[in-house]
Amino acid sequence: MSKVYRVLGLMSGTSLDGVDAAVIETDGERIHAFGPSLTLAYSDQQRSVLMDATQAALSWNFLGPPPNIFAEAEDALDDTHRQAIRELDAGSVDLIGYHGQTVLHRPDQLKTLQLGRGQGLTDQFECPCVYDFRSEDVAAGGQGAPLAPIYHKALVERANLAGVTAVLNLGGVGNVTIITGDEILATDTGPANGPLDSFLERRGLGFDIGGAVSEAGLADFKIVEGWLTADFFQRAWPKSADRYDFDVIDDLAQASVADGAATLCAYTALSASRTIAQMGRRPDRVIVCGGGRRNRTIMTMLALELGCPVQPAEAFGWDSDAIEAQAFAFLAVRVLLGLPNSFPTTTGVSTPTVGGQIAYPSSSRGSRGGE
Ligand SMILES: Nc1ncnc2c1ncn2[C@@H]1O[C@H](COP(=O)(O)OP(=O)(O)OP(=O)(O)O)[C@@H](O)[C@H]1O
Numbered sequence: 178m179s180k181v182y183r184v185l186g187l188m189s190g191t192s193l194d195g196v197d198a199a200v201i202e203t204d205g206e207r208i209h210a211f212g213p214s215l216t217l218a219y220s221d222q223q224r225s226v227l228m229d230a231t232q233a234a235l236s237w238n239f240l241g242p243p244p245n246i247f248a249e250a251e252d253a254l255d256d257t258h259r260q261a262i263r264e265l266d267a268g269s270v271d272l273i274g275y276h277g278q279t280v281l282h283r284p285d286q287l288k289t290l291q292l293g294r295g296q297g298l299t300d301q302f303e304c305p306c307v308y309d310f311r312s313e314d315v316a317a318g319g320q321g322a323p324l325a326p327i328y329h330k331a332l333v334e335r336a337n338l339a340g341v342t343a344v345l346n347l348g349g350v351g352n353v354t355i356i357t358g359d360e361i362l363a364t365d366t367g368p369a370n371g372p373l374d375s376f377l378e379r380r381g382l383g384f385d386i387g388g389a390v391s392e393a394g395l396a397d398f399k400i401v402e403g404w405l406t407a408d409f410f411q412r413a414w415p416k417s418a419d420r421y422d423f424d425v426i427d428d429l430a431q432a433s434v435a436d437g438a439a440t441l442c443a444y445t446a447l448s449a450s451r452t453i454a455q456m457g458r459r460p461d462r463v464i465v466c467g468g469g470r471r472n473r474t475i476m477t478m479l480a481l482e483l484g485c486p487v488q489p490a491e492a493f494g495w496d497s498d499a500i501e502a503q504a505f506a507f508l509a510v511r512v513l514l515g516l517p518n519s520f521p522t523t524t525g526v527s528t529p530t531v532g533g534q535i536a537y538p539s540s541s542r543g544s545r546g547g548e
């Protein structure tokens with residue numbers, strides 16, 4: 178039997194709300210057990226540094242020396258991730274998977290950047306750490322995202338789901354994996370909560386909790402159809418998106434808060450459902466994870482568009498807020514074992530690709546834990 182690792186995954190997503198941390202036990206093929214998980218919110222100050230780093234990254238665009246603010250952002254990221262590990266109180270683990278924070282993603286330039294220092298976590302916790310999961314795929318011509326699909330497949334297998342299952346993640350950006358037996362098709366779908374969060378922030382409000390704001394509004398589908406003509410939606414899948422690719426909220430300057438929010442929910446639901454339709458497999462069920470599953474307006478619109486059951490991940494016993502962190506735990510073991518994490522049908526890379534770098538504690542540097 179192959180070795181089962183106890184591994185801790187860490188994810189800081191595009192919505193910059195905080196760090197998700199989760200432990201799983203896995204051999205890199207199957208999930209043997211789920212461990213504890215938590216989300217640790219960034220302080221307002223940390224969030225503002227991360228926002229500034231993201232804005233600075235957009236202007237920098239990989240040209241010239243990196244902006245100074247990246248070092249400050251990495252300090253904030255490393256501190257919060259360390260605190261998340263301590264608060265998780267997971268006992269000893271064999272490995273850490275540290276996704277870091279994407280500040281710029283430009284697969285067309287063969288570049289992507291996740292801030293966060295893997296070696297720092299290794300040195301502090303004296304545990305090997307896998308980081309920089311996306312660069313190798315992007316350098317090889319892949320989209321570098323989504324990477325969670327191979328983990329979504331493991332979740333679907335563990336739940337014994339037959340037929341065609343779509344796992345739709347609605348974070349800041351959306352992505353979907355369609356699993357049919359051993360086949361995995363995946364892509365980013367477009368905007369999820371990112372534009373909705375930005376719109377409500379501009380109006381001085383926080384998240385659309387439960388979908389209460391958007392539920393009271395009327396979506397303007399004409400505006401949405403216009404947005405859906407953007408380049409991203411014309412490109413063939415698999416494709417990946419940057420959080421700031423969907424900068425549409427100026428078009429809602431005249432809309433009421435409720436109507437604007439409803440229109441942005443329709444943007445999310447229509448971009449996801451049309452992408453799924455383009456992928457050529459009719460799902461028997463769509464399982465929704467990520468913060469967007471809590472938005473009733475988005476969930477109702479998705480069910481209307483997709484014509485199959487649309488359920489939150491909790492309905493299958495999955496810890497929805499932990500799935501991305503669990504995924505990077507699973508992917509870390511696969512990197513250690515040299516198993517591929519991206520595929521032609523998930524990132525468009527020409528051959529299955531492992532990716533990731535491994536930091537080892539100085540006492541054991543150079544030895545691989547996979548043997
Ligand atoms: N109770 C809630 N009701 C409605 N929406 C919510 C709720 N909680 C969170 N959200 C939305 O979900 C978003 C966060 O989702 P999530 O944590 O899945 O994103 P992320 O992991 O940062 O992003 P990504 O998957 O793109 O990297 C928030 O920005 C918010 O818009």
Ligand SMILES: CC(=O)N[C@H]1[C@@H]2OC[C@@H](O2)[C@@H](O)[C@@H]1O[C@H](C)C(=O)O
Nearest residue numbers: 191279282322323324325350352501
């Ligand atoms: C470049 C990058 O960080 N992309 C993220 C982002 O957040 C959601 C979507 O865009 C996605 O596909 C990807 O993350 C998930 C976890 C993934 O790689 O599967």
